[in-house]
Amino acid sequence: EVQLLESGGGLVQPEGSLRLSCAASGFTFNTYAMSWVRQAPGKGLEWVSCISHSGDITYYADSVKGRFTISRDNSNNTLYLQMNSLRAEDTAVYHCAKGPYGGWFDPWGQGTLVTVSS
Amino acid sequence: QSVLTQPPSVSAAPGQKVTISCSGSSSKIGNNYVSWYQQLPGTAPKLLIYDNNKRPSGIPDRFSGSKSGTSATLGITGLQTGDEADYYCGTWDSSLSAGVFGGGTKLTVL
Numbered sequence: 001e002v003q004l005l006e007s008g009g010g011l012v013q014p015e016g017s018l019r020l021s022c023a024a025s026g027f028t029f030n031t032y033a034m035s036w037v038r039q040a041p042g043k044g045l046e047w048v049s050c051i052s053h054s055g056d057i058t059y060y061a062d063s064v065k066g067r068f069t070i071s072r073d074n075s076n077n078t079l080y081l082q083m084n085s086l087r088a089e090d091t092a093v094y095h096c097a098k099g100p101y102g103g104w105f106d107p108w109g110q111g112t113l114v115t116v117s118s
Numbered sequence: 119q120s121v122l123t124q125p126p127s128v129s130a131a132p133g134q135k136v137t138i139s140c141s142g143s144s145s146k147i148g149n150n151y152v153s154w155y156q157q158l159p160g161t162a163p164k165l166l167i168y169d170n171n172k173r174p175s176g177i178p179d180r181f182s183g184s185k186s187g188t189s190a191t192l193g194i195t196g197l198q199t200g201d202e203a204d205y206y207c208g209t210w211d212s213s214l215s216a217g218v219f220g221g222g223t224k225l226t227v228l
Contacts, residue, residue, distance in 0.1 A: 035217065037163075045155075045163065045206050047217030059215045095162055100217060103210035104153035106165035106174065 002026040002107055004096050009112030016086050016116070022079040022096030022109055030054070030074035035099055036081050037108070038092035046092070049081065050100060064090075086116045121146060122207055122220035129226040134197050138223045140190040140207030146218055150209045152190040154183055157204045157222075166205075167192060197227050 008020040022034070035050035049060045049070040058070050069082040079096050093113050097105035122142040130136040140152065154167040165174055167183035170190065182193040190207055207220040 037217070037219075044204075044222040045208070045219040047208075047219060050217065061216060100210045102169060103151040104165055104168040104208070105155075105163075105217070106168070108162040108164070110162050 002098065004098065004107060004109030006094065006096050006109045006112040009094065009114045011115045011117065012086055013118050014087060014116055017082070017084045018086065018114060020081040020083065020094055020096075020112060020114070022081075024077045024079065024096075024098070027098070029072075029077040032098050033100060034072060034079045035097045035105060036070060036079075036094055037097055037105065038090075038094045038114075039111070040089075040092040043092075048094070051079070083114070086114075088116050090114060091116050121211075121218040122209070124205075124207060124220035124223045126221070127224045127226065129228055130197050131228050132197050132199060135193065135195045136197060136225065137194075138192045138205050138207075138225070140192070140220050142188055142209070142218075144188050145213050146188070146209055146211055147185065147190055148188045150212055152183065152185050153208050154181075154190075154192045155206045155208060157206065159203070163206065194225070199227050201225060202227050 003025045005023045036048040051058045051070045055072045067085045071080045093111035095108045095111040097108045099105040151169045155163040156166050157163045170185040171183040180195045184191050204222045206222045
């Protein structure tokens, strides 16, 4: 069974930093692109970033470009999201997801909540 | 404001059929495959439809997808109270190398 388990969320002050992790199991991690998708409280889904299977290609949403860095450790089946210069509008549940694979994301982790507030 | 446009809400009675639309530009939906996700309250999104009209293993055939031009549609037949959820369309914009989602549609089964 494919499982994605996020961790690392919490309360952080504006301009602070946080590193999210996503532990993957149940599939050959190093053969799939991986993504982060966030959902602000009561709002819809927003794609944040993705990384190629080997980690050499990354893409970011304009809203986080220059502040967030996606990376992966294929030896430990773990995906990361380093978030710097956090803003109130970054407050959201952050889901990791397998993909995009042909354009879709499947499955998704339950997410970890990031709250940016003073 | 989401890149893909969905109605905020739809409703129908149990046993009936409902459709949810998703519209976008030619660079978004027109030239890319569309996927659909179901998010039950308090849970992670779940893939319902991929490549416009394909269902992953385990998704009942009550759920269907279609695409025409710059619009896509999710259809749900034989509505059940357990189908009450938020539904999102999504695509990978290959021209921008970015994922995009609709704003979501809340389905109420009356």
